[in-house]
Amino acid sequence: APSKGGTLTVPVIATAFTKSFNPYIDNLNVVGGMIFETLAFTNVMQGETSLRLAEGYEYAEDYRSITYTLREDLTWSDGKPLTADDVVYTFELAREVPVYDLAGVLASGLVTEVTRVSDREIRFDLAKPDSTVHWDLNRYMPLPRHVWEQASDPATFTNPEAIGSGPVTEIEYVRPQQMEICRNPHYYQEDRPYLNCVRYRAFNDNSQIQPALMNGEIDWGSNFIADVEKTYVAADPENHHYWYPANDAIHLYLNTRQAPFDDLAFRQAVSVALDREAIVDLAAYGYPTANFFPGGIGDYYADYMDESLMEEYGWLTQYDPDRARQLLDEAGYQDVDGDGQRELPDGSELSFDIQVVNGWTDWVQTVLMITEYLQDVGIEANVNAVEWGVYDQSLKEGDYQAAINWSLLSTHPIQTFKEYYHTSRVGQTWHAGHGVHSERVDELIEDFGSLTDADAKQDTLDQLQRFTAEKLPFVPLFSNATWFQYNTSEFVGWPNAEDPYVHPVFYSTGNNTLIFNHLHKK
C-alpha cells in the first residue's frame, strides 16, 4: 500500500484566506471537492462516471425522474450521519437561495420536486423527460443540515468549522497568507486520503507563482507560467513536470449581422488567413493546441468530433493566405484606392475592431497576431482591448464586430452547442451574439435530453458540427491548455499523458478530489 502522510502545497490566487468553508460561496475554489463532495462526478477524460457520495443513480423508465442512492454509513466530518435528509435539505436551500442553485436545475424548473425515498434514497422529479439531468445534479454538494440550520442567513454562512464530507476537513490554521486543512477522520473511503493535509498558499498572480514553483515550494500548480520547460522543468528536471491537456476551445467570434461578416466568403477568408500554429507558438507560448476542427469543438471533446467533416471543410483551418486573397478578390473585396487595404465591394472603407479583455495578455497577443495576418491579406483590423465590463456587455448583446472568446466546457458538447446557438441563450451568454440561429438547430438542442440512444445523440452532435462548419459564425483558433505543473519530489500519483485518469484541473470540483485521493508519498 502506498505510504501515508505529507502535506501538499497548492497555490491559490487570493488576497487572503478567511475561515470561510461554504462550498457555494467559494471564490477561491478551495472548498468544493476538498471539503465537500458531490453525489457523483462525470469524468469527461475517461468518459465515465465516478460515484462519490452516491452508490449509484437510476433514471425512471420514462426519464421523468431520477433516484440517487447514498453509500452506506456515510458520516459528516463531525461524526453525525449523512442521510437523504441532508440532500433534500440542500436542494430546498437551493430553491430558496439562488447561489446554492449551482446548475440552475431548480430555477429553470427542470427539477420539480426532491423527495426523500428512504434514509439513503432521494428522488428528483423532472418536468419533462430528460436523460442528461445527472450532469447537472452531479454538481451539487450535499450540506450538513444540522450545521446549516444554525446559520442565521445561509447566503452568507461561512461554515467556520469546515464540517463537510470531503477528504480534508480538519482546520490546522487559517492565516491570511496560508491555511492548512487536514484529513477527515470520518472520510467514507478507506485509507484515503493518503496525504495528511493540504496547504493553500495565497499569491497575487501567476508571475509570483512562477518563482515559487521554480523554487520547489509548490507541489501542484494550475497556473500559466511562461516557458515552462526553460524555467520550471529546467530548475529540477527530475521532479518538475507538467502536463497540458486540451481545455476549452477558443474562437474568433464574428458578428454575422454586420458587413463584412454577413458574407460567408469573408468569414472563410479570415479563417484561412490565420496561421494557427504560429499563433499558438508565439502568442500563446506554444502550450495550447491549434484547433483545426471547424465543427465548433476542440480536442477536449475529441471523442465526439465528426471526422468526416474534415474532408469537406478541413481547408477552412489550413493557413493559406493566397486562398484568402483569392476568396476576397472573388467576393469583391478589392483594394480600389491603392492604399494597400481592401475595401468593401461597394467601395466603402473596410476596417473592424477585435475586442479582447484588457489584461488577458495571451489573448491580447493572439489578437495582435490575428491583425497582422489579416493585414497580410489586405484587411485592416484593430485590437480593441477593453475592460471586462465593456467586453461582457458587448459580447452578450452581440454589440461587437469581432471578438475573441472561449466556448463552454462542461460535461457534454451539447451544452457547448446550446450556448452557441439556442435562441434562449441570445443576450444571456457571450457565445450566442454572432447572430447565426435557426429553428431547426433550436429543436435539435431541445430534443437532445429526451434522446436515450447513443447513436441518436451522436447524430445530433454531427448535425450541429456540420452546421457550424457551414456557417462559420466563429473561427476556431486553438484549444486552451490545462495548466498543470506537478512536483514529484515528495508525492507521486499525478495524472499525466501516460496515465490520464482525470482532467487535471485543480479548481474543478471532482477532478481535484480524484487527484488528491490518488496522491501519496514517494
Next chain:
Amino acid sequence: MTMTNEANAPIVSARDLTKDFTLGGSLLERTTMRALNAVSFDLYSGEALAIVGESGSGKSTSARILSQVHEASSGEVTYRGQPMHELIAQGGKRGFASRVQMIFQDPFGSLNPVHRIFYQIARPLQIHGKVRGKAALRARVIELLETVGLTPAAETADKFPYELSGGQRQRVAIARALAVEPDVILADEPISMLDVSIRLGILNLMMDLKDQHDIAFMYITHDIATARYFAERTAVMYVGHMVEWGNSDAVTQNPQHPYTQLLLAAVPQPGAQKHRDMSQYQHKADIPMWQPESTGCPFAQRCPHARAECSTRLPEVTRIAKDHFVRCYLYE
C-alpha cells in the same frame, strides 16, 4: 489745523487721514490696528515735506494712501482742491498716476530684474501716452536717463538692472517717476538702502529736480538730518500720529514735542559727550500698538512730562510759531 504757506495753495492736501488694518488671517481672532490716526498735511509745488519717525510709525502708509496703493479708512485727500475720488472718477487711476508718482526705498527691489532699463522707463511713457513713435520714445528715455545723470545714457538703456550699482538703480527709479511728468513725487526712504557715499548724490539730484521742475516732494526718512537737509518742512510721526511739524529748521533746532526732543537727542553727533542722560526715557514702556479704541496721546507712557489727561484724550494741534505745529498738552 493746517500747515499754511500763505504764498500759494497746496497741491495735495490730506485731511484727517485714518487707516485701519485688520491683523490675523483667522476668522476667530481679528484685531484692528490703526496705522494712521487723524493725520493732516499739505504738499506744495517746488517744496519738500519730510516725514520722520521710527519704524512702523505710519510714514509709508501715508504715502501709500496718497499714491492710491491703500485706500484711507477715513479722511480726505484733495489734489489742487479737488477730492481724490472725484479725480479718479474722471481720469481713472491712470490719470491720477500721471500726477502723483512714487520712489521706493529699495533700488534692488523696485526695478523688475527681467526688464531692461529702457523698458522700465519706456513703460510709463507708453502708459501715459507721453510720446508717439518708437524713435521719440527712445529719445525721451535717453533724455530722462541723462537728466538723472546716467551717462552714457544709450548704453545704460540697454542694460539689465543687475548690471547697475545701487545708486544707478535708484536714479533709474527716479527717472521712471519723472517720465510721467508728475506734479508730486512721494519718495519713501529713497536713500536708506544706498551706500553712504552715494546717498548725497541722490539727495542732491532730487533737490535739483524739485527746484527745476517745481515738483512737490514728500520725503520719508528716519534720518532727521537728511530731512532737514532736503526738505523745507518736516513732520514727525509717532505711532500713526503726526506729533510735530513745521519748518524744518524750527522742528530740528527748536523741538517742542517730547518725542521730537527724544528723537533729536538720540541722533549721534561726533564729538558729543559719550553719555547723554537718556534715562528719563528708558524702560518706561514699549511702543504701543494703536487701535481704533485707544485713547490719549500715543507717547503718554514714555513721556517724562505725562499728565493724567495725556492718556484720556488726544491733544489738539497747537500752533507755536508761524510755521510750527505740535500736538501736545504742554502747549495747549
Next chain:
Amino acid sequence: MRYITSRFLFYFVAFLIAISFNFLLPRIMPGDPVDALFAGSAGQLDPSQMDAIRAMYGFSEGPLWSQYLQYVKSVFTGDLGPSVLMYPTDVTTVLGFTFPWTLFLIGLGVTTAIILGLILGTIAAYKRGNWFASLFPPMAAVLSSMPAVVTALLVFYLFGLKLQWFPMSYAADPSLAPAWTAEYLGSVARHAVLPLLVIVLVSLAQWVMTMRNAMINVLGEDIITMAEAKGLSQSRIMLRYASRNAVLPVVTSVAMGLGFAVAGQIFIEIVFNYPGVGNTLLKAINARDYPLVQALLLLIVAFVLIGNFIADLTYLWLDPRLRK
C-alpha cells in the same frame, strides 16, 4: 492651539471631501462588481448564478442623499459591509489584517529614509565641494527618479530570485504562526529587508535633497556663524543649531513625501506580494470590489492626513514661532 485647531479642521474637511469622492466613485464609474467577479473566475460561473450574487450584494436603494448619509454613517461607525472579493468577509476585517503590515513597512521605510536622508543630506551640505557631497546628491536623485516598480523588480530579481539572499514574497514565512517569538520576528525582519530597501532607494533622494538644501541655507545664516563664534563644539552646532532649523522645511515636505511613499508602497507590495493595503487595493480594483476599494482609498487618505497632522504637530514642537 489655534494653529492645531485650524490644521485639524482642515484635515477633517479634507477627509470629508475624500469621503464624498469615495461615495461618488462607484456611482459614476462604469462596471459592476459581479461582472468583474465573473471575469476573475474566467468562465467558471454560470450567468444565472451571477444574477443571484448580484441580488445578494444589493446596492442600497433610495435617493442619493440618503445613500450618502448612510455611507457617511457607515464610515464613521466602521461598518463597511462585506467585501465582494473576499465575500463574505467584512471589509473592516480585511483592513484589519492588511493595514498593520502596510503601516509597519511604510512606517519603518519612511522613518529609515528620512533619518538616512537627514544624515546624508547634512553631510552633503557640510562637506560641500568634496567628492561625496558633489557626487552623492545627483546619484541619489537619479536613483530616486527610477520608477518604484522598476527598482522593485530589479531588487526582486537580483536579491530575491538570483542571489536568493532574502525571501521574495510575503511579510513572513506563511508556515509560521504569528507570535512574539524570535523565529517569527526574525522571519518578519528578513521578509521586510527587500521591500524596505526599495522604499529607501526610492524616497531617499527627496529627503537628502530637501535636507541638503535646507542645511545649506541654514549654514549660510548668521545663527551658525554666531554659534561657531561662541566656540560651541561642532556636534552641538550641528545638532542643536543647524539640524534643528534645517529640519523644518523637511517636515513641511512630508505631504509630498508621504504621497510618494504611498505610491511606491503600492508597487513594492505588489512586486513582493506583501499582504498590505496597496496589494489588496489593486486586487480590489480589478475585482471592482467597490466596498473594499472605497475603504482602502479612505484608509490611505486617512493615513496620509494623519501623517500630515503629525508632521504639523512636529513642526509646532520644533518651531516655537507658531505656538501662540
Next chain:
Amino acid sequence: MTDTSLPIASSRKTPMVPSRLRQLLRNIAAFFQGNMSASIGGGVMALVIVACLIGPFFTAHAPDERVARPHVEPNAEHVLGTTRQGRDVFSQLLHGGRASLSVAFIAGAISTVISILVGISAGYFGGRIDQWLNFAMNVVLVFPQLPLLIVLAAFLGQVGPVVIALLIGITSWPWGARVVRSQTMAIRQKEFILAAECMGESRLRIVLVEILPNLISIVAGSFVGVVMYALINEAGLEFLGLGDPTVVTWGTMLYWAQSSAALYTGGWWEMIVPAVTIALVGGAMALINMSIDQVSNPKLKTGPHIKRWRKLNRIIQAKRQRGAS
C-alpha cells in the same frame, strides 16, 4: 531734440530684437556652462528626445510587428534583442519613447498651466480668492495621488496615453501651484510691482509682464518635476495593466516584459531596456531639476571655485601649521 537722437535710436533699434534672442541663448548657455549635472542631464535628455523624434524614421523594423523569433538575444540585426512576441526591442524603444515622452510633456504642460493660473491668481489677488484656492491646493496636495490615479484609470477602463497624460496633468498641479503662489506672494511684495501699480499698469499686464517672467525658473522647475513624475507614473500605471497594452510605450514594454516573465525566461533585455531607459531619462530630469533649483537659489550651487578654495585653504593651513610648530 528729436532730430539729434533719431540716428542713435535707429542705429540701436536693429540689434534690439535679435539681442533679446541672443540674451536668451546666452542665459541657456550660462545655465549649462560649468554645471556638470545640468550638462549631463541636458545631454541625455537631448539625446533621448532627438533619438525618439527622428529615430523611428530609420529603424529597420516596425515596433508592433513580429520580425523574428521570440527573445532573440541582442545582435547586429536586433541591437537590443526581441521581445517574447518577436518584436524588435530597439524600435519599440524609439517608438515607445515618442508616446511616453509625449505623455510626460503633455502632462507637464497641463499641470504647469493650471499651477500657473491657480498659483498666480492666489498669490496676486490674495484675500478670499487666495483662501479658497489655497484650500483647494492643500486638499489636492495631501491626497495621495497614485492610488487615486490607479482607481481612476481602472474605472475609466483601458486608458490610452492621452488619457493618462490628462489624468496626471490634472492631478499633479498643486505642488507647482503652491510654489508659484508663495513666489508670487513674495514678488507681489516687491516694490517693482507696487511701482507698476502706481504707474497705472493694468493688472493683466502686471501679472503677465511683470510677475510671470520672474517665475520662469520656478515654473521650469515644476514643469520638469511633473514631466518626471508623469513619466514614472505612466510607466507605473501601464505596468499594472491599467493602460492600453496595444500602444507601444515604455510602460507597456515593461508590462509585456513582466507578463511574459522575461526575467525568468532569460529574456532580461526585454525588461531591462525600458527599465533602464526610464531610469535614465528620469535621472536626467532629476539632474536638470537640481540645476534649476540652483538657479532659483544660487546658494545651492557648488562651483569649481569651491574646489579651488579647498585646495588653496589646505595649502595655506599647512603652511601656517608648519610655521607655528
Next chain:
Amino acid sequence: MAIQAFQPATDEDTGELLEIRHLCVDYVSPKGMVRAVNDVSLSIRPGETLGLAGESGCGKSTLAFSIARLHKAPALISEGEIRYRGRDVLSMNKRTLRQFRWNEVSVVFQSAMNSLNPVITIGEQITDVILAHCKVRKKEAWRQGEELLQTVGLHASRMDSFPHQLSGGMRQRVVIAIALALRPRLIIMDEPTTALDVVVEREIMDELYQLKDRFGFSILFISHDLSLMGEIADRIGIMYAGKLVELGSADEVFYHPQHPYTRGLLNSFPTIHGPRERLYGIPGNPLNLLEAPEGCYFQDRCERCFSPCRTHDPEMIPVSSTHRAACHELAERTAG
C-alpha cells in the same frame, strides 16, 4: 567664573591686545579671486574702541570675521598675521581656537534677528556658551544667564522667551548679553545697531558704554555711520575697497581728514545742528573689486587724482604718531 585662562605668549607681547599685520583676505569666486581685505595692518589696545568705517562691500565684515577666524568658504586668509596678545591666531589648532573664541573675543553681529536662533530659548542660547567653556552646572549657568540679562536691562524671566517674543532692541541686548557672558577682552561689533531706530540705538549704545566702563573690554566697532563712530570711537579706521586708507584718533580723522575718501565721506553726512548748506559727497560709484585698477583704488572718484595715482599703490604715510593715511597727495605734501 571658572574660565580656563588663555595663556598669552610671553615672548612677543607688545602690549597691544590685538595686532593685525598685512592681512589679506581673498574670496575665491567663479569669476576669479576677489581681494576683499587688502594688506591691512592695525592694532587694538586694551580697553579702547577702534571704529572701522567704510561703505558697503569695502571688507569691514570680512576683516572682522577673519579676526575670530570665522571666515568660511570661499573666503581665504591668504597673507598676513593676526596676533592676539602675542599669539598667532591663524595657526591655532581647533581646540585652542574654540577656547579663544568668546573667552577672549566675542562677536555681535549686524542684526540680532539673524544671529539668534529662532527655535531655541534665549536662556539656552546664553547658557550654552557658558556651559561650553566653563565647568559649571546647568543651574549655575542659568543663574549666570539671568544675571547677564539683568546687566543689559532685561528681566530675568526673559530667559524662557523665544527670540520672536522680543522686540528688535531687546534682541540686540540679548546678543550683547551673550557677548559679555565670558567677560572677553575684545568684542567685535559688526554694525550692531544699523537695523534699529535711532532712539533704540541710542539706548543700546549708552548701555554698552556703561558696561564697557564696568568690564573694561576693547571694542572693534564696525559701522558706516560716521556720526555714530565719531561719537563713540577712540580711534577710527577708514576702509575703501579692501584697503585701510586712513587710521587715526577720532578727532584727527574727523577734524583733519587726510584721505580724499575720508573727506568725501564726512561731507556725505548732513548734520542736524550745523549750517544748512549744499554738501557734495563723493561722485562716482564704489569700486568693483573684480576690476581693480592699477594704482590707487580711489583714483576714479578722486577729484585730485594725478599721475602717480594711476600707477602706484599709495602706502600708509604717518601724519602724526597716531594718524596715518594712504594718499599720494599726502606723500607729496610731506615730502615737499
